[in-house]
Amino acid sequence: MAVITLTTDFGLKDHFIAQVKGRILTLNPSASIVDISHEISPFNLKEAAYVVRNAYSEFPEKSIHIIGINSSITPGGRHIIVxxxxxxxxxADNGIIPAIVGLSNMEEAIEIKAYTDFSDFVELETFSKVATHLLNGGSLALLGKPTQDLYNYPEQYGIISEDASQIFGEVIYIDRFGNLVTNIRKVDVEARRSGRKTQVHLRNHQIDHIYENLNDFSRIIKNESANRAALGKQIAHYNTAGHLQISIYKGVPGQSGSAETLLGMQIGSSVNLLFISET
Amino acid sequence: MAVITLTTDFGLKDHFIAQVKGRILTLNPSASIVDISHEISPFNLKEAAYVVRNAYSEFPEKSIHIIGINSSITPGGRHIIVxxxxxxxxxADNGIIPAIVGLSNMEEAIEIKAYTDFSDFVELETFSKVATHLLNGGSLALLGKPTQDLYNYPEQYGIISEDASQIFGEVIYIDRFGNLVTNIRKVDVEARRSGRKTQVHLRNHQIDHIYENLNDFSRIIKNESANRAALGKQIAHYNTAGHLQISIYKGVPGQSGSAETLLGMQIGSSVNLLFISET
Amino acid sequence: MAVITLTTDFGLKDHFIAQVKGRILTLNPSASIVDISHEISPFNLKEAAYVVRNAYSEFPEKSIHIIGINSSITPGGRHIIVxxxxxxxxxADNGIIPAIVGLSNMEEAIEIKAYTDFSDFVELETFSKVATHLLNGGSLALLGKPTQDLYNYPEQYGIISEDASQIFGEVIYIDRFGNLVTNIRKVDVEARRSGRKTQVHLRNHQIDHIYENLNDFSRIIKNESANRAALGKQIAHYNTAGHLQISIYKGVPGQSGSAETLLGMQIGSSVNLLFISET
Structure with a gap:
């Protein structure tokens, strides 16, 4: 059974999310509604794209994902269903949906014409009705008119240098543990590697090994003394979303310190991956 | 189908909310439970009233709204259903329900006599059972005895000056974006306006225009350069709850700054609306 | 109807929880999923044990409780169902389940052999499938092999002194209100009391009375002036979980101050209970 998911930058204190849920349940009392996240940093489309991209495909087919970021305050002011x-x-037609699914994967795109009004609160007045229409099996075509020219971000993943010797990346997300998620993807590294070794550079740090996943690191922790020795070690690895990530082994933000604080990094900080030919 | 909603100041870390949900689901496995908010500032009845007032009416008819603020620690110690x-x-009979629905809208008020005990945790031991009783179609009359003399707040909305030249208001809520929500309502302004212009005063700031809603402001943002020029601008407008609100265009708390931080305002700070006769 | 509950230290911003929920709903669209807490301090097993211990028994019988703390990074690397x-x-077999239910209450313990792989994300790849298998009425035996030698914490409750004159305890949890929850339980105090009086010592503070519950304190607040006089008073009492707790009457963290900040206490700080013979 399809699910309606909600992702916003509204936070959990205010009444906005409850209004949307109440409206959906009034329209369809058996709707299943799941929060993806409401703690997206205010107005941060890249962060929202990263979160939804990694969550949506786990939901049942035909699930409906409402993303409420910058929905009202958008030049152009169009709202879309993809x-x-x-x-x-x-x-909103602000680039978030292409960033989530990739332009080439979009099968249909509709500019919403139904349930539109001049409300400040488009998630409540429009998106909840559109979502319920789809949940009830209503057709896309009734909701608006097909559109092609969607607003689209510039390239969001790491960029290969002209001489193909490195990938210039940056931190795009910092998780609850203060781990640094970069926009350098394993698939892109492997496509460019040509048998070369890799090295990660960030600020004045150099990391010579990238673990395939965090388990490959934790497997070398055989006992409690190895565990203690590893505490605070910086680790480059691919995360479960396939992105290069810099973590501190059992680092705790505000206590022992996280990658974010210990390495002095933030959203947008540079992380570069060098390809090293063995000579 | 009716829903049980929960609003408390318990936060999301502790086990209390899960206990209440578990109890309700044990009593009625098909109960639909929705969180309105658990991030109400500790003991803050006005904040809770503002949040629930703006959310409850979106839920299906006959929904049951549990509000767990100061439920145990209350002189008088009565608990009520309205x-x-x-x-x-x-x-609890601490003024929160009249503040949510308005005294004149109360159709029935019952002092709870069923499921009462001396537990510290009245939301778990009493409210969850009362709510499930109502959800199952049980009658109000079985839960206690009718009561009239409910505890009631003093006036909570902005106060008109004797000469009708201004409304004295204050900040009653600060949302996730640091926007300042006042207790001055559009309906009261319009009822008092008599064709006069309006002006908003807070600390040493004067704002000469009140937008009907935030969209009326964002509609003047036609392109990216207008967007950049507007960043950080302070805007007076009516919010989706019908209250006068002071916002900073795309202000981000902790980064570019919010109305709260940029204007040095907090809960309880004065905001006055002046009526100006054109001469 | 059984429920699947989730408790993790993942926080609510990231996509991890939504992935797990989506996977479960894909496997069983009618699964009822309830969050216990995702705000457990990173890697803090004791905190997680306290929270789950106080919540799980409210859920319907045969409910399935997933606890995702240190699940991947664990020497030994075993995952269990109890x-x-x-x-x-x-x-994970890291002591959390015995800490929740008590070793003597464990009826069956299974080392998970089904749905195992080398993923970094065992809650998604293994736990969600195991939980759905159980929710669908599948047998425990199919999921792995019985095991006895579970990892177990050292004693987690307050320790009685050799001369039985006091219980040495510590703060194990600080709730949203900054109240200090100790590992000294009422059942242990009563078992050791032998008619003696009790006294609580923490840092340079001495508290001479322990209220049976917080209501016993609030019942002495008869009117608004008594309420004002009591504001900020420190109170020793047993909380709804049966633990000795130190609270500040209507203390608000960050404003009037909480027990945590006013008394300068933190997780791990000593709290001792003295038995005083009347002479």
């Missing part, structure tokens, strides 16, 4: 990979996405 | 506008509200 | 008190618990 069908991609057998999921539906509802958001 | 039926208003075809919704049910369960809370 | 049946206790007609509930199921799924976690």
């Amino acid at each position: 069908k991609a990979k057998n999921h539906f996405f509802i958001a | 039926k208003a506008k075809n919704h049910f509200f369960i809370a | 049946k206790a008190k007609n509930h199921f618990f799924i976690a």
